Amino acid sequence: MPVSPRPLVVRCGAFGDVVMVTTLIRLLHARYGAPVDVVGSGGWTAPLLRNEPALGHLQIVNSRNAPYLLCPSQWALVRWLRRRGRGPVYLCDSDEATTRLIARAGLPEEDIVRRTLQDDESDGLTRLWPDRWLRMGMRNPSRAYPVCADVDPAAYRLPVLTVTDADRQDLAQWRTARNIAGPCVLFQPGNKRTHKRGSVATRSHPKYWPPQAWAEVAAAIWQTLPQAQVLLCGSPAERGVLEEIRRATGDDPRMRNLADELPVPRLLALLERAHSLVSVDTGPAHAAAALGCPLVVLFGSASPAKWRPIGPGSILVLGGENGEDSRVRDIAAADVIAAWRSLPARQQDQASLSMP
Secondary structure, three states: OOEOOOOEEEOOOOHHHHHHHHHHHHHHHHHHOOOEEEEEOOOOHHHHHOOOOOEEEEEEOOOOOOOHHHOHHHHHHHHHHHHHOEOOEEEOOOOHHHHHHHHHOOOOHHHEEEOOHHHHEEOOEEOOHHHHHHHHHOOOOOOOOOOOOOOOHHHHOOOOOOOOHHHHHHHHHHHHHHOOOOOEEEEEOOOOOOOOOHHHHHHHOOOOOOHHHHHHHHHHHHHHOOOOEEEEOOOHHHHHHHHHHHHHOOOOOOEEEOOOOOOHHHHHHHHHHOOEEEEEOOHHHHHHHHOOOOEEEEEOOOOHHHHOOOOOOOEEEEEOOOHHHOOHHHOOHHHHHHHHHHOOOOOOOHHHHOOO
């Protein structure tokens, strides 16, 4: 097997997982002085990483759990890994399906760095995911590959996403076409697991917050910013859920349901320009944090000590105090309103928050 001078990151994660692993990608780029190849999954991975300067080749596998003989993307992955050759491999995923694919490609164990308990926790402290990736990225495989010795991992702690001028122009044109003027406050009510099993399961999910609670926050926002547009963000599958929230406001025209209108590049451009975001604990909250959007995040049973977004802007976290017993629906609307009102003004030209 030939030797590749480029490090490889294997991270087949959800939207927020991909945002957080940008810390590892940039750290490895600095340590090895070469572009970083990535194995990922999901339709969000390519648009999230496409403008990352440290990225080398991105290989997408559509399913790791499908039978190998029935999954062409697995065949393509194994062929590419064999052609790529040897080099440092940072295996972020420890599931059996990923491990089988790596073994099938014949990657030597001495090239692989695996996440350890020490990366995740030490001295009784639980680390955020970006900090775990940095600890992992500072370790070397047992086979020696040249690295830069003077890299400071702290310089790469915050996730980073890049928005292009073309994406900003698309956003401006879309806002003009939709007549979305004034400051934009974004709501992200759901995540990919919240709304999969019907209305009963949705209401019992730890991240569910009732439509009336969202409507109360919207009313408070309009008291403070009467001209604000409250934009409901989510996937096309969440259109009905977002519509319940819009109806709870009495069909106020200042609230828009954008379930069918936010491909990832446009969402990132919107987060870069938005006044603020109120979100449950989910991937777009991590993207907002990376792009400096002022943010209030509502946590359910997931631990903020592991999953709290980090970034250069203001981020306030509510909920999660009762561990696995925590529910977003236990968070009072008044607390969310107070948190949102306490967010400092975004440090950017206020004209950029309005129609161009």
